[in-house]
Amino acid sequence: MKTLLVSIGLLAATALSAFAAEPVKMVDTKMGKIMTTDKGMTLYMFDKDTKGKSNCDAACLKKWPAFHAAATAKAEGEWSLVKAADGKEMWAYSGKPLYTYSGDKKAGDMSGDGVGGVWHVAK
Structure with missing residues (x-):
């Protein structure tokens, strides 16, 4: 019986580790819940x-770095996952690529929201 319980525990631990964690954190802000690194x-x-496609070219990526995925x-x-210009x-979430903003200097900054009327905080 002890061997059976140990086996079940190992199987459960292995199965749980197979599920990938979301690559972002959801954070409460004055704008509601947003996605962060x-x-x-x-x-x-x-x-x-x-x-499924990033249209932010190499020059754009200097200001709006891609949220790269681990290998x-x-x-x-x-x-x-989508290819960045680099x-x-x-x-990408729901097919939309995700970026950070070079103007944000510390955690919680949201200075990129609304830039050019085409950049928006990911929610």
């Missing part, structure tokens, strides 16, 4: 992107 930097979406990242559910994989 694990370090609390605000994430943004670009109106000129199309589903081992796997798409799951609403989370997908050739690296970046996270």
